[in-house]
Amino acid sequence: MTKILNVSGVTKTYEGGHEALKGVDLEIDEGEILALLGPNGAGKTTLISIICGIATATSGTITVGGFDHVKDYRAARNLIGLVPQEINLEPFETVMNTVRFSRGLFGRPRDDARIEEILKLLSLHDKKDNRIMTLSGGMKRRVLIAKALCHDPQVLFLDEPTAGVDVELRKDMWDIVAKLKQTGVTVILTTHYIEEAEAMADRIAVISKGEILLVEDKDALIKRLGQKELLIELDTPIDTVPETLADYPLTVSGEGGLVYSYDAQAGSTGITGLLADLRDAGLHMSDLSTRQSSLEDIFVDLVREDAA
């Protein structure tokens, strides 16, 4: 698949010495949706700002659609749309004028028909003559997206698209991103909502303290999500797994019970056989419970390990 964006060895040290990015490598396929997931201060906004030419990298290279983002700045920047975190709109201006102005800033000729198409895609068309100040928070966010799309970029960056918005608006945003994908736009969104990454992304990149810890296909992560543990408490605690149960993926828990790991999505979990073999081994259960590792657990573990 064609790579629309290549980030290679990008570092950023702010004045004062803070190393916000420590050698980031990232390749983005054309048409995919990548969620850049990371805790506060991980470097998400810094990375996006550098790719979009708002901040400069200390070292490293970036190409957008094959254009170097420094040497061929204009060509690279033309391929990018950025939806910032903050709502920075002129309250007295109409929706149409706001978007028209942004298109002009990219040196694109006036094309109201194209803008109207974008407004329709974002369910904003009936508001085109409304002043910004009359719009709800969710509509203002959509205007920001319209502004970012008005020069027909191939890559759209959404920086924390749903920070501080309610659940309904968040779902709205997810629908919009799905629609954008259908139009062939590559979307890179930053978020610290794990469920958001889960809902929207094809791939998930986890960033912490300026380093990419993982870039993985979402479905592969969901498979990991399928890993479950069965916790078996025993009447009489044990120290080691009995020989007769050695073929099962079992460990002894801190309380002297057993922990059985299995794939919840597999056709057969093996639990029925295990329970029969436990009885044959003379072990008596006092309680059973299950635990599922979530994407959140994976994320928290990754970030914790990184902090260690």
Ligand SMILES: Nc1ncnc2c1ncn2[C@@H]1O[C@H](COP(=O)(O)OP(=O)(O)OP(=O)(O)O)[C@@H](O)[C@H]1O
């Ligand atoms: N202009 C600046 N000067 C010095 N340090 C900065 C500057 N901008 C950001 N930083 C620091 O760089 C680190 C990364 O910040 P960044 O805003 O990229 O993180 P983030 O992942 O986007 O976090 P958030 O989710 O809070 O927006 C933080 O420690 C931040 O304090």
